[in-house]
Amino acid sequence: xxxxxxxxxxxSKFLKSLIQKKKTIExxxxxxxxxxxNVRVRACDMPLPLQNRAFRCARDLxxxxxxxxxxxxxxxxxxxxxxxxxxxxxxxxxxxxxxxxYVTHSFGGFVYFSIDxxxxxxxxxxxxxxxxx
Amino acid sequence: MLExxxxxxxxxxxxxxxxxxxxxxSQALDLYDVYDCIxxxxxxxxxxxxxxxxxxxxxxxxxxxxxxxxxxxxxIYFALETLNFLIxxxxxx
Numbered sequence: 001x002x003x004x005x006x007x008x009x010x011x012s013k014f015l016k017s018l019i020q021k022k023k024t025i026e027x028x029x030x031x032x033x034x035x036x037x038n039v040r041v042r043a044c045d046m047p048l049p050l051q052n053r054a055f056r057c058a059r060d061l062x063x064x065x066x067x068x069x070x071x072x073x074x075x076x077x078x079x080x081x082x083x084x085x086x087x088x089x090x091x092x093x094x095x096x097x098x099x100x101x102y103v104t105h106s107f108g109g110f111v112y113f114s115i116d117x118x119x120x121x122x123x124x125x126x127x128x129x130x131x132x133x
Numbered sequence: 134m135l136e137x138x139x140x141x142x143x144x145x146x147x148x149x150x151x152x153x154x155x156x157x158x159s160q161a162l163d164l165y166d167v168y169d170c171i172x173x174x175x176x177x178x179x180x181x182x183x184x185x186x187x188x189x190x191x192x193x194x195x196x197x198x199x200x201x202x203x204x205x206x207x208x209i210y211f212a213l214e215t216l217n218f219l220i221x222x223x224x225x226x
Contacts, residue, residue: 102177
């Protein structure tokens with residue numbers, strides 16, 4: 001009986017340490033994620049999954065640019081094409097360090113965020129059928 | 134009216150509409166400070182919405198790149214003074 005109790009205590013401690021370790025890892029990952037992404041949303045009318053997709057896409061591309069020099073056009077192209085493909089046309093994307101804009105966008109299709117030192121405006125407009133007349 | 138002359142970099146607009154775009158930009162620069170890109174963009178966009186129908190988009194700045202889809206015959210990108218201007222109609226109504 002004492003042996004059984006010892007075994008239970010040992011297993012209980014092991015499980016507790018596993019849980020604690022997992023929590024620590026998760027917290028660290030979350031912290032790394034936020035620090036690494038360095039994203040700040042400045043204006044938004046967009047479902048969260050789409051926002052996260054834009055952030056991830058921007059982050060991945062910026063990380064892959066070897067020269068560390070910003071290629072605004074390439075980032076804008078990548079985001080626009082990804083969103084046109086995934087969420088239907090027509091998306092528009094502006095990327096840069098110094099610009100202002102005034103746009104009309106579809107409901108739920110607008111996000112303006114900064115990542116590192118660059119600003120990204122991504123928005124959608126409705127597409128009308130081609131006029132065949 | 135500013136002394137500076139606008140330089141068209143790329144466009145598929147009719148010449149008449151091009152002139153209107155650059156005149157509108159010049160007028161906006163008279164009204165607003167060169168650093169107030171948003172007001173300048175708003176001025177131009179509203180002008181085009183009222184004259185040519187809704188759905189126009191305008192970007193103004195000294196450092197930006199972009200990719201977009203526009204209606205046929207409704208796109209111009211030009212430089213005026215220290216700023217670059219992008220005007221296009223994004224096929225919304």
